[in-house]
Amino acid sequence: MKPENPRHLGARIQRLEDPRLLSGRARYIDDIRPNNCLHLKFVRSQVAHAKLLEVDTSMVEDMFPGTIVFTGKDTGALSMKAHQDYPEMQYAEQPLLATDRVRFVGEPIAAVLAEDAYQAEDAAEMVFPDFDFLPVIATMEQAQDPALPPLFDGWKSNVWVERQMAGGDLAAARAGAAHVIRRTYRNQRQTGVPMEGRGVIAEYDQSMRVLTVWSSTQMPHLVRTYIAEELGLPESRIRVIAPDVGGGFGVKGQVFGEEVLLAWCAMKTGRPVKWIEDRRENLLASIHARDHLHTLEAYVSAEGRLLGLWADITVDVGAYSTYPFTAAGDPGMAAKVMPGPYDFQAYEATFRGLASNKCPLGTYRGVARPSAVFSQERLMDDIAREIGMDPIEFRLKNIIREFPYRNVLGFTYDPGSYEESLLRMRDLLQDDIAAAKASRTDPKTRIGVGVACFIEQTAHGTPDFTRRRVPIETGYVAARIEMMPDGEVLIDLGLQSHGQGMETTMAQVAADALGVTPDRVFVRHGDTSAPYSVGTWGSRGGPLGGGAVHVAATEIGTKLKLIAANLLQASPEHVELADNRAFLRDRPETGVDIGYVARSALRNIDRLPEGMSPGLAAEASVDGPKDGTYSNAVHAAVVEIDVPTGKMKIRRFVVVEDCGTIINPLVVDGQVRGGVVQGIGSALCEHFVYDEEGQPLTTSFADYLMPQAPEMPMIEVHHIETPTPLTPLGAKGLGEGGAIGPPAALANAVTNALDFEVRETPLTASAIWHMAQDAKGV
Amino acid sequence: MKNKIELTVNGKGHALAVEPRRLLADVLREDCGLHGVHIGCAHGACGCCTVHVDGAPRLSCLTFAVQCDGKTIETVESLGGTDATHPLQQAFRKHHGLQCGYCTPGFLMALVPFVDAKVREGTMPPEAEIRDAMSGNICRCTGYQGIVEAVQDTIGQGLRSQGTGQ
Numbered sequence: 026m027k028p029e030n031p032r033h034l035g036a037r038i039q040r041l042e043d044p045r046l047l048s049g050r051a052r053y054i055d056d057i058r059p060n061n062c063l064h065l066k067f068v069r070s071q072v073a074h075a076k077l078l079e080v081d082t083s084m085v086e087d088m089f090p091g092t093i094v095f096t097g098k099d100t101g102a103l104s105m106k107a108h109q110d111y112p113e114m115q116y117a118e119q120p121l122l123a124t125d126r127v128r129f130v131g132e133p134i135a136a137v138l139a140e141d142a143y144q145a146e147d148a149a150e151m152v153f154p155d156f157d158f159l160p161v162i163a164t165m166e167q168a169q170d171p172a173l174p175p176l177f178d179g180w181k182s183n184v185w186v187e188r189q190m191a192g193g194d195l196a197a198a199r200a201g202a203a204h205v206i207r208r209t210y211r212n213q214r215q216t217g218v219p220m221e222g223r224g225v226i227a228e229y230d231q232s233m234r235v236l237t238v239w240s241s242t243q244m245p246h247l248v249r250t251y252i253a254e255e256l257g258l259p260e261s262r263i264r265v266i267a268p269d270v271g272g273g274f275g276v277k278g279q280v281f282g283e284e285v286l287l288a289w290c291a292m293k294t295g296r297p298v299k300w301i302e303d304r305r306e307n308l309l310a311s312i313h314a315r316d317h318l319h320t321l322e323a324y325v326s327a328e329g330r331l332l333g334l335w336a337d338i339t340v341d342v343g344a345y346s347t348y349p350f351t352a353a354g355d356p357g358m359a360a361k362v363m364p365g366p367y368d369f370q371a372y373e374a375t376f377r378g379l380a381s382n383k384c385p386l387g388t389y390r391g392v393a394r395p396s397a398v399f400s401q402e403r404l405m406d407d408i409a410r411e412i413g414m415d416p417i418e419f420r421l422k423n424i425i426r427e428f429p430y431r432n433v434l435g436f437t438y439d440p441g442s443y444e445e446s447l448l449r450m451r452d453l454l455q456d457d458i459a460a461a462k463a464s465r466t467d468p469k470t471r472i473g474v475g476v477a478c479f480i481e482q483t484a485h486g487t488p489d490f491t492r493r494r495v496p497i498e499t500g501y502v503a504a505r506i507e508m509m510p511d512g513e514v515l516i517d518l519g520l521q522s523h524g525q526g527m528e529t530t531m532a533q534v535a536a537d538a539l540g541v542t543p544d545r546v547f548v549r550h551g552d553t554s555a556p557y558s559v560g561t562w563g564s565r566g567g568p569l570g571g572g573a574v575h576v577a578a579t580e581i582g583t584k585l586k587l588i589a590a591n592l593l594q595a596s597p598e599h600v601e602l603a604d605n606r607a608f609l610r611d612r613p614e615t616g617v618d619i620g621y622v623a624r625s626a627l628r629n630i631d632r633l634p635e636g637m638s639p640g641l642a643a644e645a646s647v648d649g650p651k652d653g654t655y656s657n658a659v660h661a662a663v664v665e666i667d668v669p670t671g672k673m674k675i676r677r678f679v680v681v682e683d684c685g686t687i688i689n690p691l692v693v694d695g696q697v698r699g700g701v702v703q704g705i706g707s708a709l710c711e712h713f714v715y716d717e718e719g720q721p722l723t724t725s726f727a728d729y730l731m732p733q734a735p736e737m738p739m740i741e742v743h744h745i746e747t748p749t750p751l752t753p754l755g756a757k758g759l760g761e762g763g764a765i766g767p768p769a770a771l772a773n774a775v776t777n778a779l780d781f782e783v784r785e786t787p788l789t790a791s792a793i794w795h796m797a798q799d800a801k802g803v
Numbered sequence: 804m805k806n807k808i809e810l811t812v813n814g815k816g817h818a819l820a821v822e823p824r825r826l827l828a829d830v831l832r833e834d835c836g837l838h839g840v841h842i843g844c845a846h847g848a849c850g851c852c853t854v855h856v857d858g859a860p861r862l863s864c865l866t867f868a869v870q871c872d873g874k875t876i877e878t879v880e881s882l883g884g885t886d887a888t889h890p891l892q893q894a895f896r897k898h899h900g901l902q903c904g905y906c907t908p909g910f911l912m913a914l915v916p917f918v919d920a921k922v923r924e925g926t927m928p929p930e931a932e933i934r935d936a937m938s939g940n941i942c943r944c945t946g947y948q949g950i951v952e953a954v955q956d957t958i959g960q961g962l963r964s965q966g967t968g969q
Contacts, residue, residue: 043896044887044896045904046904046907047892047895047904047907048839048880048883048885048886049840049879051839051904053841055838217943220903220906220943221841221843269903269904271903271904271906272903272905272943303845304843524944695902695945699902699943699944702947703943725846726844726846726848727846727848731943733938734935734938734940734942734950734951735931737947737948739930
């Protein structure tokens with residue numbers, strides 16, 4: 026629950042990490058330069074699907090003597106294994122370097138190690154793989170064509186997994202329905218694209234048998250565990266450090282084969298080895314996301330009540346299963362979250378992940394939810410259109426109002442502000458709705474308003490992963506806190522902060538419990554020297570990381586009060602900690618500096634109460650609630666479409682959101698706005714295009730288009746705060762939500778403007794122009 | 804083969820021998836130790852690597868170091884020191900115009916001359932013009948809003964301090 030009368034929690038304070046980042050003094054992966062370092066360049070497959078016959082490296086030895094080349098013959102059976110233990114799931118591994126077959130353009134075939142990065146790149150061009158081409162699976166239809174051979178030996182089909190989820194009596198819902206509405210929706214392939222690509226440096230100290238790996242990752246502990254298991258090393262002798270990380274968005278929330286390979290190369294060569302991904306390989310071969318096709322059928326009563334939902338969910342998961350969320354992750358997540366914020370108790374979903382000769386799918390901000398919410402919220406509008414109701418009224422008729430709510434799949438939703446946020450949004454949109462209506466007869470300029478209402482299961486705990494039998498296995502976050510003899514505080518946080526401002530927010534949380542100001546709290550993160558944690562993903566930094574810091578800091582705070590009470594000859598319950606002092610609540614002038622108390626615990630321990638052990642350190646780990654804690658939000662887009670050209674302008678983008686307790690509004694607003702603009706990119710422009718040979722056509726920023734400043738609106742953010750009883754601070758997860766709503770909100774706005782049902786993204790000017798041509802009465 | 808060049812970087816002279824193919828970004832990062840120069844795409848589309856060459860913003864990933872022989876170069880390190888005291892840096896902090904920080908040096912180096920020019924002209928540009936001024940830079944974290952507000956705030960401060968603000 027939310028702590029009472031916090032001093033720093035909830036304050037809009039400027040970020041403590043900013044001076045380092047603003048002054049160019051931050052240290053990202055490429056800024057780390059071990060002495061005597063080898064630079065690695067990958068030779069990657071230029072073909073989508075082929076037998077790999079031979080890798081000719083003889084030219085490298087001739088032209089660049091001293092250069093080291095490793096191929097799949099050297100790394101052998103070392104591989105990435107990411108299996109979800111579903112009986113239906115087909116098993117496959119990705120070798121660290123391709124051994125006998127390549128399955129997507131960008132798959133690593135050889136690693137070339139030279140004295141500098143330019144030389145490594147020169148030498149890599151002299152490696153010649155010989156291929157025997159195989160039929161390419163480049164579409165969802167081909168992946169489901171039994172005439173085409175499977176990607177992996179021993180497989181029965183190109184379906185990684187197909188499963189069902191169900192709850193309630195769907196036959197009864199169907200039988201009782203006055204309206205049956207069936208639609209198919211599609212979202213394109215895209216990804217997170219952090220401005221800093223991936224990068225890994227590995228160094229092995231033979232005398233100590235210690236392996237150090239620096240990686241631009243969101244999950245250092247998981248990287249450590251995977252490397253230890255795959256290379257057979259004691260995990261105690263591996264340290265993984267994520268330095269400053271230039272954006273992640275889920276892309277860096279996987280363990281990559283490159284990380285394991287660099288560790289192997291460092292051990293093999295006895296020298297530090299460095300790999301900095303270039304933008305082309307980042308777009309080709311880091312991970313991709315989305316690529317969903319959903320068919321939904323809704324059963325609706327004559328009064329406009331949603332009685333049940335049937336869903337068929339297909340996701341093109343690509344060539345390999347990624348660790349730790351697997352090829353079943355995205356399709357399963359879409360099926361799980363499709364019921365959303367609406368009250369109905371009959372549901373059946375089939376979800377399947379297809380194998381294709383494309384880059385493997387992984388996590389990207391929102392993880393399947395942007396696609397699920399796109400379909401769910403487009404469907405809500407399409408139902409409203411078909412039964413002749415206002416879309417907001419139709420939602421209000423079906424929105425969940427009573428909490429805790431047990432949904433059709435058995436998940437329990439903690440309290441939220443679903444109805445209130447929708448009502449607030451309706452008020453905020455009054456003028457726009459009127460303007461949209463008034464534009465209906467305008468042949469040139471149409472205004473449209475679209476809303477998307479959604480919930481996000483965040484900070485889910487271990488049972489959620491156990492239930493899915495997914496190799497991530499758990500979801501807890503830990504922190505260790507130590508107060509120094511001068512009263513300064515060190516937090517070793519098991520998360521990695523790459524933009525989320527945790528050096529500030531975690532300091533705010535600790536500061537309240539320890540009675541210090543946030544500037545006296547130093548937050549170290551992204552390092553396996555912190556206690557074991559799963560890393561930064563799944564919107565758990567605030568609720569669970571903040572929770573762990575709160576619990577550990579409170580333990581130290583309690584001890585500080587006992588010591589101070591002894592020093593002040595008072596009882597501990599009369600002692601308060603604030604403003605870097607311990608003092609008596611009733612007589613604030615009677616007190617001591619917090620550093621004096623700390624020194625009593627660590628150096629002058631003769632000042633401690635009798636029998637008390639020295640020391641001021643505590644560690645806590647906080648797992649998520651069983652079903653997670655549910656954030657909710659309503660997004661709305663107001664668009665203006667120039668009908669003759671299809672050019673669309675976003676007039677307004679409004680967010681009403683509820684993430685429970687807010688630790689720092691500056692950071693919360695930033696997370697929401699940044700997520701929304703990524704979501705706008707998902708809706709309007711970002712698209713990985715492959716041709717029929719499985720060749721990617723979008724391999725630079727000239728082809729893969731992302732939102733830039735001139736097209737983006739100011740994002741209006743409104744907050745409702747419903748703290749959850751399920752996490753220590755009452756905080757719910759927030760990092761991903763911004764990216765979830767925009768595709769649905771924008772598509773609904775276009776639907777409203779053109780009176781034409783949008784079925785797919787991206788909503789490019791060309792797509793909108795075509796819809797305007799097809800729309801009735803435009 | 805290496806060419807001998809002389810660069811004045813952040814006020815300091817550097818005599819260097821560089822291969823003609825080496826990018827200015829790599830030379831600034833590796834030979835001059837200025838790791839505030841970030842490479843985001845290495846094909847001139849994201850603006851992360853923006854530095855000033857003879858006072859004008861330039862993409863150091865599309866510039867060879869040998870092209871800059873005899874020229875004066877400024878990087879983000881020259882702006883406000885380790886405490887980031889330049890008014891635009893302070894405004895970025897106040898308005899949360901950065902998150903992961905990777906694109907930030909490029910934005911700052913692209914926008915400082917714009918801010919200076921507007922203050923000299925004595926006009927507060929409309930929001931669309933500010934957004935256009937950063938159209939060569941991609942930020943993936945902030946959604947640009949905090950950056951726009953930081954630019955407005957800094958120009959406003961500049962106009963007020965010289966008494967030309969509206």
